[in-house]
Amino acid sequence: KQEVTQIPAALSVPEGENLVLNCSFTDSAIYNLQWFRQDPGKGLTSLLLIQSSQREQTSGRLNASLDKSSGRSTLYIAASQPGDSATYLCAVRHRNFNKFYFGSGTKLNVKP
């Protein structure tokens, strides 16, 4: 069974800091891994999608890496801003099961 873990559960940083969010998964048989952002009381916004054959994806100040063999992904946020405050969810799509397995998220607070 696929287990997805996100560390830390919560993070508070001053504005301008670079930060790293971690995601680990137990079964490397995945199609892809995706990072989402969720604002309080809202739905999910897709940030980055990494296919199993890829090592990383970048979008603006965000960079996500994938090491499938070790079951790890990191989301790097450069020059954090208060508007980045949200919960960040990692999800993997298992190769044999057409569904996402989600971590519990990292709740990020960027202080002005």
Place this chain on the structure above:
Amino acid sequence: NAGVMQNPRHLVRRRGQEARLRCSPMKGHSHVYWYRQLPEEGLKFMVYLQKENIIDESGMPKERFSAEFPKEGPSILRIQQVVRGDSAAYFCASSPPTVTDTQYFGPGTRLTVL
């Protein structure tokens, strides 16, 4: 192309009543997924449907919960005789048949059971 639509956005039910949650996938998407999010937790898979077929319902509670995706109209998640523990956010996602594509999520329905 409108995104995934869910309604209602908020639903309040008393214990013992029925809850019906609707999901309209994106145009051209034939696959629908339902997830449940309890407070302060991640999303948990419930069921995966294609038109008129349930493909994987391994995450659905065995009793009181059912889902359908008819040939015409939205997908429906139905919860009978709701209990307080059913209070959660229910998200629907849709995707085209290609498994390397992402799933596109709706805004969710927040169910509160009094």
